[in-house]
Amino acid sequence: MTAAAYPVGQRDNEDVALLPFARAHLEGALKLSQEMSWPYRIEDWDVALQLGHGFVLQRDGTVIGTAAWWPYGETHASAGMIIVAKAAQGRGYGARLMDALLTSARPRTIALNSTPEGMTLYRRRGFVPIGIIHQHHGIPRQSQGTPRSGLRPMAASEFEAIARLDRAATGLERRQLLNRLFDSGDGYVLVRDGLLCGYAISRLFGRGHVIGPVVAESPTDARALIEFTIARLGPVFVRIDIPASSQLGEWLESIGLQQVSDATTMVLGTPAPWTGPARMFGLANQSFG
Numbered sequence: 001m002t003a004a005a006y007p008v009g010q011r012d013n014e015d016v017a018l019l020p021f022a023r024a025h026l027e028g029a030l031k032l033s034q035e036m037s038w039p040y041r042i043e044d045w046d047v048a049l050q051l052g053h054g055f056v057l058q059r060d061g062t063v064i065g066t067a068a069w070w071p072y073g074e075t076h077a078s079a080g081m082i083i084v085a086k087a088a089q090g091r092g093y094g095a096r097l098m099d100a101l102l103t104s105a106r107p108r109t110i111a112l113n114s115t116p117e118g119m120t121l122y123r124r125r126g127f128v129p130i131g132i133i134h135q136h137h138g139i140p141r142q143s144q145g146t147p148r149s150g151l152r153p154m155a156a157s158e159f160e161a162i163a164r165l166d167r168a169a170t171g172l173e174r175r176q177l178l179n180r181l182f183d184s185g186d187g188y189v190l191v192r193d194g195l196l197c198g199y200a201i202s203r204l205f206g207r208g209h210v211i212g213p214v215v216a217e218s219p220t221d222a223r224a225l226i227e228f229t230i231a232r233l234g235p236v237f238v239r240i241d242i243p244a245s246s247q248l249g250e251w252l253e254s255i256g257l258q259q260v261s262d263a264t265t266m267v268l269g270t271p272a273p274w275t276g277p278a279r280m281f282g283l284a285n286q287s288f289g
Helices: 023-035 042-051 093-105 116-123 156-170 175-184 219-233 249-254
Strands: 016-020 053-059 062-072 076-084 109-114 128-138 151-153 185-192 195-205 208-216 238-243 258-268 279-282
Touching (some): 016 093, 023 053, 023 062, 023 076, 042 062, 042 175, 053 093, 062 093, 076 093, 093 116, 109 116, 116 258, 128 249, 151 219, 156 175, 156 185, 156 208, 175 185, 185 219, 195 219, 208 219, 219 279
Parallel strands (some): 208 238
Antiparallel strands (some): 053 062, 062 076, 109 258, 128 238, 128 258, 185 195, 195 208, 238 279
């Protein structure tokens, strides 16, 4: 990760240094997320490091805070993995990290998913809430029905079509992210009348597998993609993060994926335009969006 346009290396009167996030900080970042009971693996931190930019706060060689952001083209970005060690909270370190992140990422529009504890920090910097994300997880029950026609594993030759579909659904240029997710996971597509109209990715993440992104034209199509993906995963722990407006929550609960938490989607700037008809039904994760 790089730290463009921000004076890093500065220390406060407690000798806490603000530094660019580097591979040497991965173990410290992992310990922070474990302290917060966030189920990241060191591999998940490593992927984030390779795809994005970020900062750490370090005191006496120990990482006590992290913040990261991921560019989607020249106009938009997502932010996340914003953590301050419990023993260091209440001293302005979250604000210090967030101000460094904004200096680095702006003038891009920035979206993030906030816990209740973080909302005051983000509101003070101009972020406004635009939606709610529900996290579901568990070991899903397998469908006994016949898969819908048009569902199949993704072919490598379909990447460009998927990237176009994703941009129409999100308004974001996410080629680098999608390329990495497909490299590390399994992709599935829904084809109708010869046209690709939805996709889903499953990959190792956290306690098991995450399903996301999921892009489709309707809740029915999204459910079909998720069912198809679950059938290929078998009886494993699965996580999926969905917009509250997705109309999938009740069904996910019915198959054993319980809602365990929620987050507030916030944005600083003009939200990315959605051109449809496909839209996002499942996030890559709450940091990447």
